[in-house]
Amino acid sequence: MAHTRLSALTAILLAVTLTAAGCGSQGKGEVTASEKTGSTPAASKEPVKEVKLTVGAAAVPHAEILEVVKPKLKEQGISLDIKVFDDEGQLNPALKDKQIDANYFQHVPYLDSVKKEKGFDFAVTAKVHVEPIGFYSSKLKSKDEIKEGAKIGIPNNPSNEYRALVLLQQQGLIKLKEGLTTYEATPKDIVENPKNLKFFETDSATLPRALPDLDGAIINTNLVLEAKLDPKSALFREDANSPYANVIVVRKGDESREEIKKLDAALTGPEVKKFIQDKYGVAVVPAF
Template identity: 65%
Template structure:
């Protein structure tokens, strides 16, 4: 082969090589800009049960929409709102509106509700009696000691005709000192919510949040009585104000409010968890 021909061949190959590299790069960039291969990660802090389990159930469906759901479970649920405030997570899923309003007022959080998913009907459990009619004068009842759930527990007892609260109570806040009528002279132990299943053997009854019942592997069907589906304590997807309008947040709420999730909740949790949509 002549020297001129060799040089020409080298030039042709070089041009082809650089041309090929440029073509590949442009194609990849176009695909990404077109949104077909682009994905977004959304980090959601959640209680372990049932919240994280429900979120993990919708992960595959959201992945098909380009949303990578990163579910974060913290040992201390009280840290989920600070984590959201400090932008360590994009949303959280563990609380109901009365609780959110109480802590937001205290801590100055500027949060918004993106959607509601389920209600965990708080219930009355006992190892000693089989019916509320068996409660005797002076029976000791354990209730959660955080403001919103304490009111919730007392309100449940009121709906069962066991006590009557003072009129005019606002902000979902009440303690045993707000009881106006207590015909059975029930005694109350205000206990950290997470400890309620553990103190059950030491009291005549305990009003326990359902997620704690499930975590303690108690049978939710054994509640002597519980809230009904009209409870205002639906568990929420909470975000920083303004983020509720983000496309990926709306997609997550839509997935959580689907018939698929409704059927999953009913099948997996029975009476312990009730869809709120």
């Protein structure tokens, strides 16, 4: 009986020894699948597939704000490609022609003023910021210095022209006719002009350069920033309760795309709000 137990024990020890020797030989001579690929079983998970999202934007502050969310979107598998357009008038045609996936430069009144004429079938997905327009002058120090017959520069595109004239009306300098409900107006719609102000209607981008030839001009804040003017130097400006929030615009039907939803969420988060407040102060106001 003792002899049987001893034989069994010997057989078990021999089996263990052979197994250990087999494992040792694999470690010294054979290459495992993990070693061939340089990975471990735990690291065999598929990497997240990156999706490219191209957004057209004005340079300041739009492209700068987009840069803030770029790293966060990268973590979510989205490669954000920011295309800056010097000619903002090309941003909507570029979106229509599928050169970009979204654009970020305009407010809803502007979009409404051009979409029917141009045949844009777009959707707005997020409100990001307001750029309060202001009255700037290289000659005057206060509103009270605006004299009889002063030459005032205003943007010549319909929605921003209306916006400029409404600002002058709020300051008591002119009065517009009643019933203007389409965010469109020109100096022809002025019914009272006690100082007989003369209006210089031109492309928005030229107004900062035209200041020396004018008594003052109403200029969009992004153009003020690009021209390196101090936004605090405005003699007066819109308040924060403006309908002119700058928005993310996409082709209709694309608002449900996951990457667009993630872009909107990133742009309306606390990190962007803090960036806008810290960098731009009174010049740019979060709209969320």
